[in-house]
Amino acid sequence: MKGMTKIFTLDQIKEVLKDIEPLQAIERGFVAYSQGKVVVPPIGELIFKEPPGDVHIKYGYIADDEYYVIKIASGFYENCKLNLPTHNGLMLVFKQKTGELVCILLDEAHLTNVRTAAAGAVVAKYLAPKNVECIGIFGAGTQGRMQVEYLESIVDCKDAIVWGINQKELDLYREDMEPFGFNLKTTLDAKDIPENCNLIVTATPSKSPLLSAEQIKKGTHITAVGADTAEKNELDPRILQKADRIVADSVDQCLLRGEIYQAIKAGMISEENIVELGNVIVKKELQRSSDEEITVADLTGVAVQDIQISKAVYEALLSQ
Amino acid sequence: MKGMTKIFTLDQIKEVLKDIEPLQAIERGFVAYSQGKVVVPPIGELIFKEPPGDVHIKYGYIADDEYYVIKIASGFYENCKLNLPTHNGLMLVFKQKTGELVCILLDEAHLTNVRTAAAGAVVAKYLAPKNVECIGIFGAGTQGRMQVEYLESIVDCKDAIVWGINQKELDLYREDMEPFGFNLKTTLDAKDIPENCNLIVTATPSKSPLLSAEQIKKGTHITAVGADTAEKNELDPRILQKADRIVADSVDQCLLRGEIYQAIKAGMISEENIVELGNVIVKKELQRSSDEEITVADLTGVAVQDIQISKAVYEALLSQ
Numbered sequence: 348m349k350g351m352t353k354i355f356t357l358d359q360i361k362e363v364l365k366d367i368e369p370l371q372a373i374e375r376g377f378v379a380y381s382q383g384k385v386v387v388p389p390i391g392e393l394i395f396k397e398p399p400g401d402v403h404i405k406y407g408y409i410a411d412d413e414y415y416v417i418k419i420a421s422g423f424y425e426n427c428k429l430n431l432p433t434h435n436g437l438m439l440v441f442k443q444k445t446g447e448l449v450c451i452l453l454d455e456a457h458l459t460n461v462r463t464a465a466a467g468a469v470v471a472k473y474l475a476p477k478n479v480e481c482i483g484i485f486g487a488g489t490q491g492r493m494q495v496e497y498l499e500s501i502v503d504c505k506d507a508i509v510w511g512i513n514q515k516e517l518d519l520y521r522e523d524m525e526p527f528g529f530n531l532k533t534t535l536d537a538k539d540i541p542e543n544c545n546l547i548v549t550a551t552p553s554k555s556p557l558l559s560a561e562q563i564k565k566g567t568h569i570t571a572v573g574a575d576t577a578e579k580n581e582l583d584p585r586i587l588q589k590a591d592r593i594v595a596d597s598v599d600q601c602l603l604r605g606e607i608y609q610a611i612k613a614g615m616i617s618e619e620n621i622v623e624l625g626n627v628i629v630k631k632e633l634q635r636s637s638d639e640e641i642t643v644a645d646l647t648g649v650a651v652q653d654i655q656i657s658k659a660v661y662e663a664l665l666s667q
Numbered sequence: 668m669k670g671m672t673k674i675f676t677l678d679q680i681k682e683v684l685k686d687i688e689p690l691q692a693i694e695r696g697f698v699a700y701s702q703g704k705v706v707v708p709p710i711g712e713l714i715f716k717e718p719p720g721d722v723h724i725k726y727g728y729i730a731d732d733e734y735y736v737i738k739i740a741s742g743f744y745e746n747c748k749l750n751l752p753t754h755n756g757l758m759l760v761f762k763q764k765t766g767e768l769v770c771i772l773l774d775e776a777h778l779t780n781v782r783t784a785a786a787g788a789v790v791a792k793y794l795a796p797k798n799v800e801c802i803g804i805f806g807a808g809t810q811g812r813m814q815v816e817y818l819e820s821i822v823d824c825k826d827a828i829v830w831g832i833n834q835k836e837l838d839l840y841r842e843d844m845e846p847f848g849f850n851l852k853t854t855l856d857a858k859d860i861p862e863n864c865n866l867i868v869t870a871t872p873s874k875s876p877l878l879s880a881e882q883i884k885k886g887t888h889i890t891a892v893g894a895d896t897a898e899k900n901e902l903d904p905r906i907l908q909k910a911d912r913i914v915a916d917s918v919d920q921c922l923l924r925g926e927i928y929q930a931i932k933a934g935m936i937s938e939e940n941i942v943e944l945g946n947v948i949v950k951k952e953l954q955r956s957s958d959e960e961i962t963v964a965d966l967t968g969v970a971v972q973d974i975q976i977s978k979a980v981y982e983a984l985l986s987q
Contacts, residue, residue: 352773354674391724393735400766404711404724404737415713419725419737419759421766435766439739439757446720446741446755451771453672667840 353450355664360454363663364461369656370500373465374628376409377615379470380597381625384410387650398425405650413660414440414449416654420456425654432456438657450661462652464493465579466596466624467548467570468501470644471543473627473634474594475568479504482529485537485581486551487511487520490572494548496527502546508532510557532558538562549573549581560585565655568635568642574605575647580645584610587620591640592633597649598623605647673770675984682776684781686750687983689976690792690820694948695786696729696975700917701945704730707970718745725970734769734910734981736974740776752776758977770981778980782972784813786916786944787868787890788821790964793947793954794914795866795888799824802849803864805878805901806871807831807840810892814868816847822866828852830860830877858882869893869901880905886958892966894925902926902963904933907940911960912953917969918943926969 379385391404400423408415418435427433436456439448450523452458479502484491495507507529511517517533524531534540535563540547541562549557560583563569573581587593587610595601598621601608610616624644627633635642692823699705704881711724720743724873728735742755747753756776760769772778804811805918808830815827827849831837837853844851854860860867867889869877880903882891893901907913907930916922921928932938944964955962 349820354771386713388711388713391708391726393706393708393726393728395735395763398764400764402735402761402766404726406711406713406724408713415722417714417739419768421761423764423766429765431765431767435768437759437768441722441741443715444718444743445746445749446722446743447751448739448755448757448773451674453768559682585968 352448353664354453355450357455357457359664360452360457360660361591363660363667366546367659367663368500369461369465369659370497372655372659373462373652376651377466377469377596377625377649379409379625380627380649380651381623385651385654386410387391388536395608398423400424406652407650407654409444409651409654413443414658415443416440416657418459418650418653418657420459436655440657440661450664452657452660458656459653460489460493461530462656463490463572463646463648464497465594465656466646466652467494467572468497469628470570470594470624470646471498471501471546471568474592474636474642474644475502476566476635478638479546480506481544481666482507483540483547485540485547485549487516488550490550492520494550494572495524495529498546499527504546506530508534508540508543510534510537541567550565551581552579553581555577555580556583557581558586559583560589563589563641565639565641568644570644570646571606572646574609577604577608580606580609582606583611584613584615587643588615589641590641590643592635593621594627595621596624596640596646598649600649601645606643606645672768673984674773675770676773677775677777679984680772680777680980683983683987685982687979688820689781689785689979690788690817692975692979693972694789696971697786697789697916697945697969699729699945700969700971701943705776705971705974706730709924711855718743720744727970727974728763729971733763734974734978735763736760736977738779738970738973738977740779745816753812758973760977760981770915770984772977778976779811779973780813782976783810783892783966784817785976786972787814788817789948790820790890790914790944790966791818791866791888794912794962794964795822796886796955796958798828798958799863799866803860803867804829805860805867805869806857806893807836808870810870812840814870814890814892815844815849819847824866826850826960828854828860828863830854830857846978852975861887863936871901872899874898875900876903877901877917878906879903880909883909883961885961888955888962888964890964890966891926894929895967900926900929904930904935907963908935909961910963912955912962913941913943914944914947914962914964916944916964916966920967920969920978921965926963926965
């Protein structure tokens with residue numbers, strides 16, 4: 348390990364992220380995953396009760412790749428009382444042929460946000476309608492911001508509406524997002540989004556649907572990124588029943604959590620209705636084929652995204 | 668994480684190890700473990716075939732303690748061809764109440780060796796005969812050296828015999844160990860050890876017994892540290908049958924691997940014959956009670972040792 352390990356802070360990582368385009372790496376990761384080339388063992392977990400916290404260890408590699416990656420991510424939900432971030436984490440990149448630790452990315456969970464937002468952009472590339480009239484975002488948090496940020500390179504539309512739970516968070520959102528050049532509206536009324544937007548991203552921790560099936564117009568694409576557990580649920584299961592295409596980041600995982608899990612549990616769809624994102628990327632016939640289709644993508648987060656983003660960042664940092 | 672994470676290299680770790688006495692920390696760890704206060708989830712594993720390598724993620728915490736620890740350890744068995752160490756690793760220490768990463772110990776697997784050797788010394792403290800005539804070591808590798816090094820603070824005896832597989836490694840061993848002030852003999856004949864020694868440590872990767880039951884004299888203590896898988900085996904199972912006390916570092920783990928596993932599989936002992944080290948430490952009636960007893964301790968390595976050694980090193984580094 349001596350002389351080999353490079354350690355990078357969040358500031359260094361953010362700086363290098365300006366110069367790289369992670370979408371291609373994330374796309375290649377999903378393709379490898381759907382081709383069965385990714386080894387991802389079960390997630391390691393530590394649970395703390397007092398104060399409540401959880402730690403997850405996600406790790407794996409793409410066969411015949413140069414590296415393997417271990418990500419440690421934590422959520423300690425009372426950290427706000429201490430003026431500390433709720434979510435934290437780091438990623439470790441090792442050489443697959445020797446086990447050498449080549450870098451530690453002290454990203455404080457930021458790269459998880461980046462890889463999630465990048466997946467949203469990948470989805471939009473293959474499933475969003477050709478003419479996006481307006482982008483609709485549910486959730487004025489970090490992911491609500493970053494999804495818009497990463498859609499910028501994929502979608503021409505500069506009009507967006509964001510829904511949030513209070514005007515204060517919406518005002519802060521508008522302030523933060525103005526530099527990105529969007530014509531941004533905010534709303535506290537959820538139905539404004541499906542009425543005006545044909546590319547919708549849901550990025551909330553909601554446990555009950557934000558959208559009903561009746562509200563969804565033909566030609567709409569919805570990417571759901573909020574629900575990453577078996578309890579969370581942002582979409583009325585009938586939206587998935589109504590959809591012409593349902594895409595999972597990981598079929599295996601979406602059978603256990605997220606919107607697809609909810610819709611299967613409600614008897615609205617079955618496993619045969621689902622296609623996997625890595626297959627959508629490589630097979631034109633699985634991508635949006637008309638301006639009339641309703642499409643839904645369920646992103647629950649796959650370790651191959653962590654593998655790809657950390658490698659991309661490490662390689663960019665190396666070449667500096 | 669900002670401003671909090673401290674990163675220490677092997678040189679820094681070795682320097683601070685000179686000032687600390689890890690035995691107490693390891694002892695407290697075993698006691699907490701036997702009292703059911705240690706949370707240790709299943710080990711995470713990544714396996715590589717070409718070239719052969721394995722990565723293990725061990726993690727856990729003691730309830731109501733300040734920290735939790737994640738250890739990453741790898742073995743890449745063709746690294747020697749590249750002039751790289753076969754074994755490598757690092758330990759990460761986090762705060763249990765907030766998830767903050769407080770330090771990264773880039774110990775290159777050294778602390779695993781330390782915690783294993785320290786466990787050998789803890790065992791000797793409670794199970795070695797009062798008058799150790801001569802220390803016998805099987806295996807002239809790293810652990811064969813470090814077991815002797817850590818016994819120094821527990822056992823007065825300065826006579827030792829080491830057995831190895833060739834004279835070259837034995838000569839190197841003697842050279843390395845001379846500074847510790849032992850009167851050291853080397854041998855290629857295994858039976859020299861049980862004939863002359865009443866405190867024996869086996870520290871080899873052997874898959875067939877190095878010692879037979881007939882060779883073991885009354886009053887002998889044996890600590891077996893080499894066998895950490897279901898295949899490895901250093902002691903004739905009849906030695907355990909003959910023993911007056913059989914001690915496991917972790918009963919649960921010793922039922923699945925190591926000398927106890929082998930002896931149970933051979934029908935020589937049963938689970939009821941085993942006591943756990945953490946209980947031996949606190950209960951005088953479980954410790955050696957005469958100079959006639961034959962005692963055997965099977966050390967397969969428990970994550971609580973990693974937790975304790977990394978915390979001890981971190982705290983010592985902090986107070987510098």
